Amino acid sequence: MSESLLNALVQGVLLGGYYAIVAAGLSLMFGVVRFINLAHGDLLVLGAMLALIAVEALGWPVWLAVATVIPLMAALGWALQRLMFERALAAGPLLPILVTLGLGATLQNGMFGLFGSNTRSLGAHIGDLSWSGWSLPGGLRVGTLPVLTFTLAIAVLGLMHLMLRRTPLGRAIRATAQDPGAAELSGVDARRVHRAAAAIAFALAALGGVLLAMRAQVTPFAGPPQLIFAFEAVVIGGIGSLWGTLIGGIVLGLAQTLGGTISAQVSLLAGHLVLLAVLGWRVLRDEAAARGGWIALMRVKGPSHD
């Protein structure tokens, strides 16, 4: 039993790396642009499909396809922010949600029309990498791809951390995220910053999509479930927090694998329950802060001792 628990812990943490990459773009858009992108899952699939087309139809090596698709998606993010999202944001908080919902539906059906409903996977094009693994002491075995994905998650988030802390663009992004008006007064062009953030978010979505296509298979309609995982990781980790996204991804992955050790049926449910528990705890914490501490919250009506 302890061995299977340890196995669940290790697999859960590694799964968390994948969720962190999927969630990072969503978190950035929400934190900086204040924009909920409901098409994030479909953008993931779009990135995967473009890479698959490059590999299967054009015969490119996988690394070249990935290296091309990520900047291409970044350019698409820049363009969509400029042409569509900016206008939607100017019209109030509801419109961006409707716009991205429509964008998602358009992407799903557009990809279905162009590429058909066949399932595709990059796993067949990366040789042993999709299924090879290492034996660890204690009877544990970990897959190469999950380990690489987790390492990639740390590297990507580390690079973003450095970018945000050490570069002028990073400073502008942080300033804009805190207060767009004040940032503009200090000479930051908030619209350009938003476009840069969208470009990074779309590039991250493309990376997540490529990883999805390597670990599973994709169809034009595979986006929405990934959006749910991304949302949960973002909310659990704290909205707009970079390392929080990694923590959120790991907590979600752990909840699923540990839930699975109780019963296979609990796996996905456990992730959703953790999300609810985190939200509930935050509400109570704020309530407690407003009433002067947890003890005061417990004794709502009682007389106060010392």
Place this chain on the structure above:
Amino acid sequence: MKTHQPGALTRRHFTALGGAALVVPAMARRLRAQDADTIRIGFVGPRSGPLGIFGAGDAFLVEHFNRAQADGIEIGGRRYGVEIVLVDTQSDPVRGSLVTRDLITGQAPDIVITASTPETVNPVADACEAAGMPCLSTTAPWESFYFGRGGRPGQPSPFRWTYHFCFGTGNFVTLYDDQWRQVDTNRKVGILAPNDADGNAIRAGLLPALSAAGWDILDPGPYENMSSDFSRHIEAFRSAGVEIVNAFPFPPDFPVFWRQAAQQGLAQQVKVMQMAKAGLFAAELDAMGSLGYGLHAGAYWHPVFPFASTAVGLSSAGIAQGYEAATGQQWNQQVGATASLLDATLAALRASGAPKDKAALASALSGLQCDTAVGPVDFANGPVPNCAETHLVGVQWNRATSGPWGYQLDVVSNADHPSVPTTAAMTAYRLGG
């Protein structure tokens, strides 16, 4: 005062033209529908959406059907033309029901036929039953057609108009019992079955029967479709020393499971990886790469079936070759199964003696005995009323030895369907082929 150039198309002219273009075929259709010498077959199936691959051969088969039946068919001393109307469910059960009702009211077919998964067959059959329209279907386990729509064991059939021929749970027991014996194992079988209608049907019917046949069944329990992680099942199978895995996953889940099984050392100890539901189509195996060589499955049609389709005028081998030439895709099982549906439909029309009489047609279906591309179909001796049982062969996806495709499908077990020859001896699964 005219401001546009003479001859230019104005909006009003355009609209009028468009209206005329819409009216003409509608009138033609009405004229044809009144034609008492043409039998109309409404064929409802998934041709787009996630199940679209099941309908990929329909256009090819209809073309050959039209060619083979160009002179019409003679029934009761009278010659009838035959026309097939194709309708798409878009892989959606609700839409399947809707388009069937539209078909029945708008196109006045004499019979409706349908195929591919309970999600397609059941709503279409229900719509036909409600409308008093004869309906023939295939490719969904007969239990889900009969019991899934409200039939009860031991009671009279609630269905008068709808008929179905396909394999059922019993065929899986015969097939697996024979197929798994062909490789030396410890007889420990791990079950991967989700929490859905199929998974629950398997727990209720198939698993007890396999246990009774002497297989040591380990079922770690149902899981939700579209899971990202199968560590729990993999760990349970690995620590129990399972050498046979029998999986009934939603098809996109299988590569996730099997890649993790290889990463975590399960695939290295498994000798038989028996897929059901997943692994029907070569495209799924192509997506798995070398990890798919040697996977085991069951098949309801194969080009080596020693039967022919009289409806489309092709042998089993001819169907596969013709499909590959027409579409540029590797043959798949459903092309043969759909050809068998056309065979049985023509046989029923002939047996009715009066194909325009719906009651006569339904009565002909209830006792239909005929030969099809998947083998003999016998409604007179079915497992339950309204159903006829067809058979399965055991297959293995192997690395192709010749030809343009990456995989070839070898027949390795014919215990459930003895007239089909095997094409290769079954081998144990080996990672990477």
